[in-house]
Amino acid sequence: MSDLAQLVATLGQQARAAARALAGTPPARIDAALRAMADELLAAEASILAANAADVAAARAAGQVPALVDRLTLDSKRLAACAAGLREVAALPHPVGQVLREWTQPNGLRFAKVRVPLGVIGFIYESRPNVTCDAAGLCLKSGNAVILRGGSEALRSNTAIAAALARGLAASGLPATSVQLVPVPDRETVRLLGEATGVIDLLIPRGGRGLIETVVRSARVPVIKHYDGICALYVDRAADLAMAENLALNGKCSRPGVCNAIETLLVHRDIAATALPRLGAALLERGVQLRVDEPARRALGDLAARRAGQVTAATPADYRTEFLDLILAVKVVDSTADAIAHIEANGSHHTDTIVTADAAAAEQFLAGVDSAVVLWNASTRFNDGFEFGFGAEIGISTDKLHARGPMGLEELTSYKYVVRGNGQTR
Amino acid sequence: MSDLAQLVATLGQQARAAARALAGTPPARIDAALRAMADELLAAEASILAANAADVAAARAAGQVPALVDRLTLDSKRLAACAAGLREVAALPHPVGQVLREWTQPNGLRFAKVRVPLGVIGFIYESRPNVTCDAAGLCLKSGNAVILRGGSEALRSNTAIAAALARGLAASGLPATSVQLVPVPDRETVRLLGEATGVIDLLIPRGGRGLIETVVRSARVPVIKHYDGICALYVDRAADLAMAENLALNGKCSRPGVCNAIETLLVHRDIAATALPRLGAALLERGVQLRVDEPARRALGDLAARRAGQVTAATPADYRTEFLDLILAVKVVDSTADAIAHIEANGSHHTDTIVTADAAAAEQFLAGVDSAVVLWNASTRFNDGFEFGFGAEIGISTDKLHARGPMGLEELTSYKYVVRGNGQTR
Numbered sequence: 061m062s063d064l065a066q067l068v069a070t071l072g073q074q075a076r077a078a079a080r081a082l083a084g085t086p087p088a089r090i091d092a093a094l095r096a097m098a099d100e101l102l103a104a105e106a107s108i109l110a111a112n113a114a115d116v117a118a119a120r121a122a123g124q125v126p127a128l129v130d131r132l133t134l135d136s137k138r139l140a141a142c143a144a145g146l147r148e149v150a151a152l153p154h155p156v157g158q159v160l161r162e163w164t165q166p167n168g169l170r171f172a173k174v175r176v177p178l179g180v181i182g183f184i185y186e187s188r189p190n191v192t193c194d195a196a197g198l199c200l201k202s203g204n205a206v207i208l209r210g211g212s213e214a215l216r217s218n219t220a221i222a223a224a225l226a227r228g229l230a231a232s233g234l235p236a237t238s239v240q241l242v243p244v245p246d247r248e249t250v251r252l253l254g255e256a257t258g259v260i261d262l263l264i265p266r267g268g269r270g271l272i273e274t275v276v277r278s279a280r281v282p283v284i285k286h287y288d289g290i291c292a293l294y295v296d297r298a299a300d301l302a303m304a305e306n307l308a309l310n311g312k313c314s315r316p317g318v319c320n321a322i323e324t325l326l327v328h329r330d331i332a333a334t335a336l337p338r339l340g341a342a343l344l345e346r347g348v349q350l351r352v353d354e355p356a357r358r359a360l361g362d363l364a365a366r367r368a369g370q371v372t373a374a375t376p377a378d379y380r381t382e383f384l385d386l387i388l389a390v391k392v393v394d395s396t397a398d399a400i401a402h403i404e405a406n407g408s409h410h411t412d413t414i415v416t417a418d419a420a421a422a423e424q425f426l427a428g429v430d431s432a433v434v435l436w437n438a439s440t441r442f443n444d445g446f447e448f449g450f451g452a453e454i455g456i457s458t459d460k461l462h463a464r465g466p467m468g469l470e471e472l473t474s475y476k477y478v479v480r481g482n483g484q485t486r
Numbered sequence: 487m488s489d490l491a492q493l494v495a496t497l498g499q500q501a502r503a504a505a506r507a508l509a510g511t512p513p514a515r516i517d518a519a520l521r522a523m524a525d526e527l528l529a530a531e532a533s534i535l536a537a538n539a540a541d542v543a544a545a546r547a548a549g550q551v552p553a554l555v556d557r558l559t560l561d562s563k564r565l566a567a568c569a570a571g572l573r574e575v576a577a578l579p580h581p582v583g584q585v586l587r588e589w590t591q592p593n594g595l596r597f598a599k600v601r602v603p604l605g606v607i608g609f610i611y612e613s614r615p616n617v618t619c620d621a622a623g624l625c626l627k628s629g630n631a632v633i634l635r636g637g638s639e640a641l642r643s644n645t646a647i648a649a650a651l652a653r654g655l656a657a658s659g660l661p662a663t664s665v666q667l668v669p670v671p672d673r674e675t676v677r678l679l680g681e682a683t684g685v686i687d688l689l690i691p692r693g694g695r696g697l698i699e700t701v702v703r704s705a706r707v708p709v710i711k712h713y714d715g716i717c718a719l720y721v722d723r724a725a726d727l728a729m730a731e732n733l734a735l736n737g738k739c740s741r742p743g744v745c746n747a748i749e750t751l752l753v754h755r756d757i758a759a760t761a762l763p764r765l766g767a768a769l770l771e772r773g774v775q776l777r778v779d780e781p782a783r784r785a786l787g788d789l790a791a792r793r794a795g796q797v798t799a800a801t802p803a804d805y806r807t808e809f810l811d812l813i814l815a816v817k818v819v820d821s822t823a824d825a826i827a828h829i830e831a832n833g834s835h836h837t838d839t840i841v842t843a844d845a846a847a848a849e850q851f852l853a854g855v856d857s858a859v860v861l862w863n864a865s866t867r868f869n870d871g872f873e874f875g876f877g878a879e880i881g882i883s884t885d886k887l888h889a890r891g892p893m894g895l896e897e898l899t900s901y902k903y904v905v906r907g908n909g910q911t912r
Binding site for chain 1: 589597688708709710729733736740830853861868870900903904909912
C-alpha cells in the first residue's frame with residue numbers, strides 16, 4: 061500500500077469510528093460542539109488569516125486569475141460569517157431521529173421508518189476555505205463524520221481552519237476526527253476516496269466540471285454530483301412583459317457565474333415582436349451578449365443592427381453551453397410544447413422557469429420539464445437551499461437518485477426500519 | 487463503436503424516448519397496459535413454455551446444479567403467478583404525482599415537492615425468468631422505462647416473455663420499448679449498461695456477489711446494490727426462550743438460501759446455560775450445523791459432545807460469512823452492548839433482531855445496530871417488501887443512499903420541486 065493509500069485508509073478508519081460515536085451522541089451535544097467550533101474559529105482568527113495570507117500570496121505569485129484569488133481570500137468579516145454559519149446550523153432542527161412514517165401490519169408488527177445519519181461523507185471541493193466550515197457544520201449536524209478534501213491552493217487556510225474545528229470538537233467531548241482534512245490535496249487522494257467502498261457512504265464533489273468528471277470516472281462509492289446548470293427562461297405568449305424583463309435581468313445579470321443563472325431565453329413567436337425588443341434592450345444595456353436564432357434577430361429589428369457587436373448568430377452548441385458569463389442564447393419557439401422539447405433536448409435538468417398568465421400553459425410546462433426545480437413566474441435564482449427554507453445548503457444535486465436540487469441537512473441522512481413485535485414469524 | 491456498444495446505445499435511446507412518453511401518460515393507461523401485459527403473457531403460454539423448456543434442457547445438458555435448474559423452470563402455474571403479479575401491481579396506488587411536501591415561503595413563493603419517475607432503469611439479474619415480468623411491471627407502474635439484462639441461461643425464456651410484454655404495451659398504446667430485453671447477455675453488456683451515463687438513471691444488479699461486484703467495479707451510473715445478508719438473532723438475558731426458539735428456527739430453517747436468513751446467533755452469557763441447550767437441540771434436530779465459540783460449547787454441554795459432527799469450533803471468518811445453508815455461527819456475548827459491537831463489526835447491516843422482554847435493552851439494540859431493518863421480538867424474515875405492506879418488491883437494498891432495505895414502487899421514483907410565484911426575483 062502506498063503512503064497515500066495508507067493515509068486515506070487511516071482517515072477512513074478514524075472517520076468510521078467517529079461516525080459510530082456520533083450516531084449515539086445526543087443532539088444537544090452536537091449543537092454544543094457546533095458552537096464550540098465557532099468559538100475556536102474566532103479564537104484562531106490570527107493564525108487562520110496568516111495561513112490564508114500565505115495561500116493568497118502563493119496564488120498571486122502563481123498568476124492565478126483574480127476570481128480565484130477572491131474566492132480564496134478570507135478576512136475578519138468572512139471568518140465571522142463562517143462562525144455565524146456554524147451557530148445558525150446549531151439552531152436548526154435535527155434531522156436524525158425523525159420518524160418519517162409509522163404503521164402497523166395486520167399481524168401486529170409495528171413499523172417505523174426512522175432517519176439516521178449516512179455515516180461517513182467525503183466532500184471534495186476547490187478553492188473556497190469557508191466551505192471547510194460550512195461542510196463540516198452540515199455533516200456534523202446531520203450526525204455524520206466527514207473527510208474534507210479541499211483544493212491545494214487553500215491547503216494552509218484549510219489546515220488552520222480544520223485544526224480550530226477539531227479543538228472545538230475535542231472541547232465538547234466529541235471525537236476530533238469527526239471532521240478531518242486530507243492533508244495531501246492531489247488528484248490521487250480524490251481517486252482513493254472514490255475507491256473507499258465500505259468506508260465512505262457518500263462522496264460529494266463540488267467544483268468545476270473537470271473535477272467532478274474525474275470523481276465520477278473512478279469512484280466506486282456512491283456519488284452525488286453537482287454538475288452545471290443550463291437553465292432556461294421561457295417567455296410564453298401570455299407573459300407579463302415587465303415581469304419577464306425582471307426575471308431575465310435577475311436570472312442573467314445578478315450573478316452570471318453561478319449554476320442557477322439563465323443561459324437560454326426562449327420566447328413564444330406570438331409575442332416575440334414585442335417581447336424581444338424590450339427584453340433585448342434591457343439585457344444589452346446591462347452588457348449582455350445575445351446569441352440569437354434568425355426569428356429572434358428579426359424580432360429584435362433595429363436593435364440587432366445597432367448593437368451588431370453584441371448580437372450574433374447562435375450555433376446549436378450555444379443552446380447547450382453553460383456560459384457562466386454575460387452571454388445569453390436566445391430562440392423563438394412555436395409553442396409551450398416546443399419550449400419544453402427544446403429544454404429537454406438542450407438543458408441540463410437543473411432549473412427552468414416559465415413566465416405566463418396562462419395557468420394551463422404553466423402547468424403544461426411544470427409537468428413537462430424534467431428538471432430538479434421548475435418555476436412559474438419566478439426567477440431561477442430561487443434554486444437555493446436557503447431560499448427553499450432549508451436553513452442550509454451543502455450544494456445543488458444534478459442527480460435524480462437520493463437528492464435532487466438543493467441539498468440541506470435531510471439530504472445528508474439515510475433511514476432505517478425499526479420493527480417491534482411480540483414473537484411473529486413467517 | 488463495437489456492435490455491442492451500438493446495440494446498447496440504441497436500446498438506451500429507445501428507452502429514453504419511452505421514458506419521456508411514460509412521464510406524460512395518465513396512470514389509468516399504465517394500469518391498462520399492465521393488465522394487457524398479463525393477458526399477452528397468458529396468451530403466449532405455449533411459446534413461452536416451449537422456449538423455457540429449451541433453456542431448461544440446455545441447462546441440464548450443461549450440467550447446471552438442480553437449484554439453478556429449478557429457478558429457471560417455468561410451468562403453467564408459475565406463469566399464471568407472473569400474470570397475477572402484473573394485475574396486482576396494476577391495482578396498487580400510483581407513486582408518481584404524489585405531493586411529498588408543500589409549503590409557502592414568506593416572499594409568497596409556493597413550493598411543492600412532487601414524486602416523478604427516475605426515468606430509465608437498468609435491471610441486471612440472473613436465472614429466474616419470472617423476474618423479467620416482475621421487474622417490468624414495477625418499473626412501468628412507477629413510470630419508468632426499463633432495460634432488462636437477464637442471464638444467458640434464461641435467454642430464450644426471457645425473449646419470449648419480453649415479446650409478450652411488448653405486445654401488451656403496444657396494444658395499450660404505450661411505447662413497446664418501455665420494456666426492453668438486452669438480447670446479448672454477456673458480461674460486456676453489463677459493463678456497457680454501467681457506463682451509459684446520461685441514459686440510465688439507476689442500475690440495479692440482483693444476483694450473486696460476483697455479478698454485483700462486476701457491476702460496481704465498472705459502473706459510472708448510479709447503482710443500488712443488493713449484497714448479502716449476514717443477519718443476527720440476539721437472545722438477550724431477558725428473552726422468552728420459547729419465542730427465541732421460534733425465531734431461531736424460522737430465521738435459519740424456513741429458507742436458508744435467502745438473504746434474510748440468520749447466519750449468527752448471539753446469546754447473553756446470563757442465559758446461555760438454559761438458552762443454548764434448548765435452541766441448540768431444536769436447531770440440531772432440524773439438521774443445522776453449529777459453529778460455536780468456547781463459552782457456547784460449554785453451555786451446550788452434553789449436546790456438543792453427542793452431536794460432535796454437527797457442532798464444531800467457530801473461526802472468526804464464520805461470523806462474517808453468509809452461509810446461505812443450514813449452518814449457524816453461535817457466540818456468547820457479555821451484554822447488549824457487546825452484541826451490538828459484534829454485529830457492527832461482523833454483520834452486513836442488512837437485518838438483525840433482538841429477543842427480550844426488557845424494553846430498555848431492546849431500545850438500546852434498535853438504536854445501536856445500524857442495519858436496514860432492526861427488529862425486536864420478530865423474525866428477520868420480515869425484511870421483505872410484501873411483509874412491509876409495500877405490495878411489491880424489486881429487491882432489498884444494502885446501500886444507504888436513496889433506498890435502504892426493501893425497495894417497492896416509491897424507491898423507483900425521484901422527485902422534483904415545482905415553484906409557483908408572481909414575479910419574485912432575488
